[in-house]
Amino acid sequence: MFARSLRQLRRPILQQRWAHIGHAHANLRAVTSSDVEHFTSILSPSSVLSTLSPVSTASAELDSFNSDWMGKYRGRGNTVLKPRSTAEVARIVKYCNEHRIGIVPQGGNTGLVGGSIPVGAEGQEVVLNLGAMKDVRSFDPNSGILVADAGCVLESLSTYLEPHGYIMPLDLGAKGSCQIGGNVSTNAGGLRLLRYGSLHGSVLGLEVVLPDGTVLDQLSTLRKDNTGYDLKQLFIGAEGTLGIVTGVSILTPPASASINNVLLALPHFDNVVPLYRQVRRRLGEILSAFEFFDRQCYDLVLRHGQQPALPSDEVSDAQAFVLLETSGGHKEHDEAKLGELLEELLGAEGDAQLVTTGVLAQSQEQFNALWRLREGITESIGREGKAYKYDISIPVPKFKEAVDTVRERLRERGVLGKSPGGVSLVLGYGHVGDGNLHLNVVADSYTDEINDALEPFIFEMVSGYRGSVSAEHGIGSAKVDALKYSKGDASRLWMKKIKDLFDPNGIMNPGKVLPP
Ligand code: FAD
Ligand code: MLT
Ligand code: ZN
Numbered sequence: 001m002f003a004r005s006l007r008q009l010r011r012p013i014l015q016q017r018w019a020h021i022g023h024a025h026a027n028l029r030a031v032t033s034s035d036v037e038h039f040t041s042i043l044s045p046s047s048v049l050s051t052l053s054p055v056s057t058a059s060a061e062l063d064s065f066n067s068d069w070m071g072k073y074r075g076r077g078n079t080v081l082k083p084r085s086t087a088e089v090a091r092i093v094k095y096c097n098e099h100r101i102g103i104v105p106q107g108g109n110t111g112l113v114g115g116s117i118p119v120g121a122e123g124q125e126v127v128l129n130l131g132a133m134k135d136v137r138s139f140d141p142n143s144g145i146l147v148a149d150a151g152c153v154l155e156s157l158s159t160y161l162e163p164h165g166y167i168m169p170l171d172l173g174a175k176g177s178c179q180i181g182g183n184v185s186t187n188a189g190g191l192r193l194l195r196y197g198s199l200h201g202s203v204l205g206l207e208v209v210l211p212d213g214t215v216l217d218q219l220s221t222l223r224k225d226n227t228g229y230d231l232k233q234l235f236i237g238a239e240g241t242l243g244i245v246t247g248v249s250i251l252t253p254p255a256s257a258s259i260n261n262v263l264l265a266l267p268h269f270d271n272v273v274p275l276y277r278q279v280r281r282r283l284g285e286i287l288s289a290f291e292f293f294d295r296q297c298y299d300l301v302l303r304h305g306q307q308p309a310l311p312s313d314e315v316s317d318a319q320a321f322v323l324l325e326t327s328g329g330h331k332e333h334d335e336a337k338l339g340e341l342l343e344e345l346l347g348a349e350g351d352a353q354l355v356t357t358g359v360l361a362q363s364q365e366q367f368n369a370l371w372r373l374r375e376g377i378t379e380s381i382g383r384e385g386k387a388y389k390y391d392i393s394i395p396v397p398k399f400k401e402a403v404d405t406v407r408e409r410l411r412e413r414g415v416l417g418k419s420p421g422g423v424s425l426v427l428g429y430g431h432v433g434d435g436n437l438h439l440n441v442v443a444d445s446y447t448d449e450i451n452d453a454l455e456p457f458i459f460e461m462v463s464g465y466r467g468s469v470s471a472e473h474g475i476g477s478a479k480v481d482a483l484k485y486s487k488g489d490a491s492r493l494w495m496k497k498i499k500d501l502f503d504p505n506g507i508m509n510p511g512k513v514l515p516p
Contacts, residue, residue, distance in 0.1 A: 094213025107182025113476025150181025
């Protein structure tokens with residue numbers, strides 16, 4: 001299954017050229033063999049991987065922990081720790097704080113902004129990988145409240161909930177590898193946000209190890225709790241800069257009795273917005289996803305192995321595609337509503353004709369195949385080349401203008417189509433219902449020439465639309481310099497004050513989110 005193949009996919013990418021990073025963090029020192037000895041007294045020896053340990057780990061064994069999913073960044077950590085309990089995490093963090101050793105929390109390492117790998121000088125940060133903390137702590141089938149260790153893989157939680165008739169309130173293409181702690185720490189959006197809202201709403205409580213080793217137990221299972229400041233919200237989307245999430249309490253929705261999806265082909269992008277309006281009006285509460293991708297994305301996923309959902313002659317003129325999903329409680333009612341919408345869309349003529357053709361999945365297999373066309377875009381981009389990824393919030397009517405503007409910019413700079421070393425594709429896809437465009441530039445390699453053409457150009461463009469430079473992937477190390485385009489001076493100052501309050505020694509995920 002696609003989602004499970006993410007880890008294997010990472011390997012060939014890693015063999016290509018890596019961008020090394022490594023600016024010394026002035027406040028931190030490098031891990032020594034006596035530190036490693038101490039870690040081995042806290043954790044079982046098999047949970048400590050280090051080039052400094054007596055049973056020295058080969059540095060190649062650390063590669064997958066030191067490199068990001070895209071193969072864009074490579075860190076120089078020499079030690080990876082895999083605690084099995086919150087108490088173990090707390091002891092490690094306390095020691096690192098006292099000894100000024102940086103910590104990079106790492107979940108499934110599927111993040112797309114270089115947040116989950118070390119960026120300091122060699123050995124200045126340990127990677128604290130949560131993958132061994134993977135137990136479900138409790139589930140209440142009456143309320144749907146799930147409490148799980150941070151290292152539980154998202155897909156495994158969905159599988160756990162299935163027999164109880166519940167689903168996770170979020171879903172993303174990385175589900176086979178990403179962990180719930182990583183999802184919370186990035187405030188991941190994904191494909192169900194339109195329906196179930198953001199994690200700021202569905203997360204009810206967190207257990208967090210603070211930078212001094214204190215365990216902050218806010219693992220509430222209450223729907224309502226109005227007792228003062230809601231501290232857990234600070235850790236949702238903090239990208240590991242304020243503490244380590246070790247447990248998550250989350251409200252899960254009941255699985256829908258009836259789910260359908262439809263792929264629609266549109267002659268122009270301009271039809272996306274009126275289509276979204278019409279679909280919302282007609283489908284109302286049963287609409288659960290409204291995703292868009294442009295022509296280049298469609299051709300790309302087919303090139304990389306997905307099956308065409310529509311005959312090629314019927315979509316030869318299509319410039320955009322929309323994948324919509326419905327979930328509801330009543331099969332006949334939902335299908336009747338969807339049927340009426342499709343009849344209306346396919347029967348329209350002249351200017352009222354928003355779509356040229358479409359396909360309604362008739363089986364679970366077809367349903368999955370339609371979703372693979374959308375979810376497979378990220379993986380296909382990785383196979384095609386090196387991705388410069390921009391994950392922005394801007395008004396939906398401006399999506400196409402933004403993609404075209406960036407393409408034109410690259411043409412003017414002489415890097416579009418240049419071979420070797422040039423840009424082959426400029427793609428647009430994303431979550432229309434959330435106003436989130438994924439603008440991706442695909443090239444042979446990562447070069448300063450392309451980077452300089454794109455940045456800060458794209459961030460200034462986003463700022464001009466009064467948008468956000470990160471709709472869902474976060475800031476990580478990739479967008480630290482871009483934060484100012486979406487957060488003003490006062491906001492950044494207060495973010496820094498909060499960081500200093502929690503982490504005065506700057507050990508937590510240094511070099512991420514905020515400038516040093
Ligand atoms: P990691 O990548 O390991 O870490 C991400 C960040 O969180 C890092 O800064 C790390 O330090 C921190 N972190 C991780 N675990 C913890 C913890 N327990 N405590 C404190 N900090 C922690 N993102 C979306 O928002 N929507 C999508 O639709 C989406 N689709 C994707 C599809 C694919 C194919 C891929 C590869 C990625 C996608 N992503 C998406 C990005 C990524 O999967 C998500 O951001 C995901 O939530 C990251 O989880 P992770 O466990 O892999 O975290
Ligand atoms: C998506 O929506 O597919 C994800 O956010 C990943 C990506 O941007 O490629
Ligand atoms: Zn996305």
